[in-house]
Every structure is written in structure tokens, then in C-alpha cells.
Amino acid sequence: MLGGTEFVGRAVTEAALARGWEVTVFHRGRHAPPPGVAELLGDRTTEDGLAALAGSGEVPGGGYAWDLVVDTWSGAPAAVRDAARLLADRAARHAYVSSRSVYDHSAPAGLAEEGRLVAGASPDAGGDVSYPLAKRGGELAALDAFGDRALFARAGLILGPWENIGRLPWWLGRIARGGPVLAPGTPDVALQYIDARDLANWLLDAADSALHGPYDLVSRAGHATMGQLLDACVRATGSDAELRWTPAEKILAAGVEPWTDLPVWLPPGELYEAIHRGDVSRAYATGLRCRPVEETVADTWKWLEELGGVAPRRPDRPAVGLDPAKEAELLAEEA
Numbered sequence: 001m002l003g004g005t006e007f008v009g010r011a012v013t014e015a016a017l018a019r020g021w022e023v024t025v026f027h028r029g030r031h032a033p034p035p036g037v038a039e040l041l042g043d044r045t046t047e048d049g050l051a052a053l054a055g056s057g058e059v060p061g062g063g064y065a066w067d068l069v070v071d072t073w074s075g076a077p078a079a080v081r082d083a084a085r086l087l088a089d090r091a092a093r094h095a096y097v098s099s100r101s102v103y104d105h106s107a108p109a110g111l112a113e114e115g116r117l118v119a120g121a122s123p124d125a126g127g128d129v130s131y132p133l134a135k136r137g138g139e140l141a142a143l144d145a146f147g148d149r150a151l152f153a154r155a156g157l158i159l160g161p162w163e164n165i166g167r168l169p170w171w172l173g174r175i176a177r178g179g180p181v182l183a184p185g186t187p188d189v190a191l192q193y194i195d196a197r198d199l200a201n202w203l204l205d206a207a208d209s210a211l212h213g214p215y216d217l218v219s220r221a222g223h224a225t226m227g228q229l230l231d232a233c234v235r236a237t238g239s240d241a242e243l244r245w246t247p248a249e250k251i252l253a254a255g256v257e258p259w260t261d262l263p264v265w266l267p268p269g270e271l272y273e274a275i276h277r278g279d280v281s282r283a284y285a286t287g288l289r290c291r292p293v294e295e296t297v298a299d300t301w302k303w304l305e306e307l308g309g310v311a312p313r314r315p316d317r318p319a320v321g322l323d324p325a326k327e328a329e330l331l332a333e334e335a
Helices: 008-018 078-087 131-149 166-178 196-208 226-237 248-253 270-276 281-285 293-306 324-334
Strands: 024-027 038-041 068-072 091-099 150-155 156-161 181-186 193-196 213-217 242-246
Touching: 008 196, 068 078, 068 196, 078 091, 091 131, 091 196, 131 150, 150 196, 156 166, 156 196, 166 226, 166 293, 181 226, 181 248, 181 324, 193 196, 196 213, 226 242, 226 293, 242 293, 242 324, 248 324, 270 293
Parallel strands: 024 038, 068 091, 091 150, 150 213, 156 193, 181 242
Antiparallel strands: none
């Protein structure tokens, strides 16, 4: 496991351990991995950062030291390239957690794996690379090293315990404070997302079955609605929050940014169609199962409580959530 200490990587590591698999975690040492793994330390963004990995996994006489390597890298593709090339003769299969952001956003609703892709950054690219180009570049790097032994899990919106982006944690924290809460649009807006643990279980099953190529990994459209998500937050936190559903037009006119100021939510339009209306029949046909939204929300709240209510946040991602003053202003207009 490349990474394996936060969010999706941690979910994969814990799922593998729960199956009784032997897991080696290669990480930078910033966070403790789950108990029971073998650890290798290194920073793949630095010169000789893969030294610990290069010095392990050799099998006398040839053969694979590992059945599977999983990579969740979302930065410059060169890091995926270097690790994949190093491990191509030591690991039987490669699973790269990619993103549905690799699709051109002008694609229509019902997008599936054959949809038009962004050009992607070169697998040799380093430095700053935009997220969609980086993820496609990572796919190309894994493909170059592993060929038809490479699996691409093109995840959509990911929620659940260990989230370090802050989307569901922000909603839980806001609703836990209680009182009137600005709820965007209408409660029946259909969502498409995946719990990191469901992603992890599918990925391990898929790799074990020697699946390869791209799979869009997210729930069916309408697995939950915005209303069900926020109602679950109210129940999980036990707060006295009152959801005030506010028309999308009014929210947008006030300069509130969907997705960032109000995480998860998007108003009707092209981006909503691309993110919340994809065709995921291929993943479901190969065993994807998504747990109820109530379980994802309750488990995320339990994890947050264990942390004292403050979720970790990736330093390379901007903070999310609506400014309290802006929310109060909009709520006052609704009163």
C-alpha cells in the first residue's frame, strides 16, 4: 500500500487487514498506520525517496513479492510512474485509485467508462499539475508499467470516516451546532457518492479477481438525496438543527459557491449531471455494494467525536464550508 494512513488509503489498508492479508505500508511517517502492518518509510517526492521500497520485495530466483500494490496518489504523475516501474516486477497487479474527474466535463448525463477523457499530463510530469490531468497521467503511468495488470478505480465523490477533505465533516459540525441551518436547493436532489470503505472492499475484490482497466466507482444516482444526507446528520449528532431549504437561485445570487461553500451540493446544470448522474452499471455488475447513507454519516460522526470534533485536513486542499456571517445573512432573508 502506497500511503495507507489517511482516508481512502487507510480504508484499503484496514479492509485488507480485516481479510487476514499481510500488508506493507510505504508512507512518509506523518501519520501512524493501522496496527499490524509492515512499515517502509520514504517520501516519493524527494530524490532517493523510494530507497526503502527499492530495498525490499526482492524474491530470489524471481517471482512476485506482493500480490497487489495500491496507489492513491493525486499529485504529479511522475510519482506514480517511478513507484510503478520499481514495483512492476515485484507486484502481480496494480490498482490505482483514480477519479471520474478524468472525464471531459462537457460529457452528458449517463456517462460511463467509454466517455471522452481529458488529455492527461505526461507520466513524466512533475511539479504542479491540475487534478484531472494528474489523475489521468497517473493512469497512463500505471498502464505503462503494468499493462493489463493495471486496474483503475475512477472514484466519484468519496465520503466516510477518515475523510481529510472536510465535506461531510463540515456538514456534521455545522449541524451539531444546531439552530437554523441553510440547506441548499430542495431535499429531493439525488446524490452519487461512495463510502471509502465500500470503495476499498470493491477494489480488493476486483484485484483478487484479476479485473483490469477502468471502472467508475460510485453509488448509483439517487442512492441518497441531499435531504436524506442532511437528515442523517441531524439524527447522528442529536442536535436541534432546523434545516431551512433555500432556492438554488437565491444561494447563487448571494455569491455562495456550490461544492466548496456548501460541500457535496451542486445546482442543476452540466457539472451536476457529470458528478451525480453517471452510469456505474459496470462496477455494480462486478460486485460493488454501497451501504446506506445513514451508516456512512453515523460512522463518520463517531470518528469525529473520537477526534474531539476536528477532522484532519489535507494541506494541499482548500478549506470547505460556508462563512457563518453569509449563512446568517441568507437565513435572515428567509425569515
